[in-house]
Amino acid sequence: MERVDVAIVGGGPAGTTAAERAASHGAETVLFEQGVPREDRDGLGPDSTDAAGMLDYWIDIMDFDYREIPDEVIHRELEGTEFIGPNSAVTMTTTGMDATYPKFGYTFHRARMDDWLHERAADAGADLRVGTGVSDLETDLRSSSEKGPTHTLTLSNGDQIEAQYVILADGPQRRITLDALDQFTAPGRSVSDYLSPPEANHIAYQEYREFPPELFEEFEDMLKFWWGYMPGETAYPWIFPNDGTVARVGLTMPIGMDLEDVENPAAYALLESDDERIPSGSEYIRRLLELEYGDEYDIEEDIPLVEDRGKSKGTETYPISSTRPIDSPVGANIAVAGGAMGTTSAFHEGGYHVAVRTGKIAGRLAATDSLEHYNDVWKRAIGDEILRNVSFADIVRDYQPDDWDWAFDVVSDMQGNGTDNTLISKKYTAGIDAMKILASYKKRKYQYRDGKYVQLPEDQYLY
Incomplete structure (x- = not known):
């Protein structure tokens, strides 16, 4: 052997x-x-x-x-990067x-x-x-x-x-x-x-899309994330600019989520009143592009799939733990x-x-x-x-659309005229809402201190 x-x-x-x-x-x-x-x-x-x-x-x-x-x-x-909520948004130009x-x-x-x-x-x-x-x-x-x-x-x-x-x-x-x-x-x-x-498994789906040059210029050096637009723990769509005028448009969503599990479906911009189930990844992407750019562009004609990219004709699906x-x-x-x-x-x-x-x-x-x-x-x-x-994942686990608007408004107030990542860098001005976020963050970090974020420690193995 x-x-x-x-x-x-x-x-x-x-x-x-x-x-x-x-x-x-x-x-x-x-x-x-x-x-x-x-x-x-x-x-x-x-x-x-x-x-x-x-x-x-x-x-x-x-x-x-x-x-x-x-x-x-x-x-x-x-x-x-730009974080977009249903009615609020915040831009950060440093990770802090x-x-x-x-x-x-x-x-x-x-x-x-x-x-x-x-x-x-x-x-x-x-x-x-x-x-x-x-x-x-x-x-x-x-x-x-x-x-x-x-x-x-x-x-x-x-x-x-x-x-x-x-x-x-x-x-x-x-x-x-x-x-x-x-x-x-x-x-x-x-x-x-x-x-x-099962309750913690996620699936991600993305498409390679060719954008009109004038539209691509709007985000050619920015990451864009939409929070509170689709239901589920850490469920969100994104756009990542790539080479030329190609961008990856994708999303992360829980596996096996049912529409009846959603507390308030009408609050989510990417759900529709006649939905009988959670949309597929491709349908979510279509709705996002229509919502953001459909007034000026024909999505399939003006922002087409680039089929010689990715795993399968311009699309990719993959698991995220x-x-x-x-x-x-x-x-x-x-x-x-x-x-x-x-x-x-x-x-x-x-x-x-x-x-x-x-x-x-x-x-x-x-x-x-x-x-x-x-x-x-x-x-x-x-x-x-x-x-x-x-710690951050725990904080936002149960966020509803209104919670994302509130959080982005708080971060905007904390930044003032700057764009610093204030929550991580701690360059913030005190305020009740700001202190709520910071206190929650510190509490989660304290709970997971000294490696307590490990869910299966070494001493649990049997040799």
């Missing part, structure tokens, strides 16, 4: 950065990625679907010098975070970014097997290896491979992760109880990284930056026989980011 030091399941940002770090530190490293086709990629690659926006400080979280990233990866540099990147952020070509990380891993000496998936993973806790437990991976072609360390980076769908971790849970419990609760992260069973020589461990947030749309950073950490520690430190190290690296995400 073939044997390697480090085996990695999944070839997205967490997997490829893990492979690059492990190989760079001298470990014999193999990565398995089953691969999917895309309209905008030659050959197979990871399931590269994301709205693909990068904020300034996220680049630092990834532990990259922004000048390393190839120019062909970046679509557009951004000056800010210290960052080395000189702009607010940028939009980028997700597949090209993934492929660049793939090239870095290959150059470091990792064996990248795209087109070969993993169908099963079994751990031998009583292994005679002096380095502890070993693992047998069964591949999609029937072959088997043995590894000293395994890094699970198979994204929010977790095709291998759930069963692999269930080896170490108590009888009657499953890791899916933490990572896949809105759960909180879990620890890894490092005592079994396993690390879980990126979306597979629950770091992807439906609230801020994605988690590419934390996937990259957790992958780097897992790969380095596995290669240096130090994986037992993984859970502590990733918390030090991305804990503040996770803490912000889960």
Whole structure:
């Protein structure tokens, strides 16, 4: 049987950065990625679907010098973001975070970014097997290896491979992760109880649309988000400007939500009185474009789909986990990284930056026989980011349309004549409503302090 030091399941940002770090530190490293086709990629690659926006400080979280990233990866540099409520809006031109990147952020070509990380891993000496998936993973806790437990991976072609360390980076769908971790849970419990609760799962849908030049100019350097326009926990549409006059128009919405679960359907601009069910993603997008631009443009004629982009004729659908992260069973020589461990947030749309950073950490520690430190190290690296995400998501969980208008009015008052991200930077003037938001934010952060945002701690695994 073939044997390697480090085996990695999944070839997205967490997997490829893990492979690059492990190989760079001298470990014999193999990565398995089953691969999917895309309209905008030659050959197979990871399931590269994301709205693909990068904020300034996220680049630092990834532990990259922004000048390393190839120019062909970046679509557009951004000056800010606009949050639009039913009757109010707020614009921010800074994230309020210290960052080395000189702009607010940028939009980028997700597949090209993934492929660049793939090239870095290959150059470091990792064996990248795209087109070969993993169908099963079994751990031998009583292994005679002096380095502890070993693992047998069964591949999609029937072959088997043995590894000293395994890094699970198979994204929010977790095709291998759930069963692999269930080896170490108590009888009657499953890791899916933490990572896949139906009420917290989200789906995202996006379309590539060509906009008239004069319309595209209105948001060519801005991200646009509409809050309170569709029902559901952290459900919102967006527009991300890309290259030329193409933009991605998409949304995030809960899976399995029924119209009868909506408290006040008439309050949502993208619901209609004759709806019998929650609209599909494509219907939501059509309604958004009609609402915003239908008075001046024929949507299908003037803002058409760009069918040579994305996964399928200009459209993409992908899962987003809105759960909180879990620890890894490092005592079994396993690390879980990126979306597979629950770091992807439906609230801020994605988690590419934390996937990259957790992958780097897992790969380095596995290669240096130090994986037992993984859970502590990733918390030090991305804990503040996770803490912000889960705190904000809790605050807005039950927001209705009027609540979004109220919140944006408060933030506008807090900003005064500026556009600073006052809630994070704390440059605000006191007021009753401002203090309500800040107090709520601080309360949530306090509740999740010292890593309490982890929903499955390491000591709950059974070895």
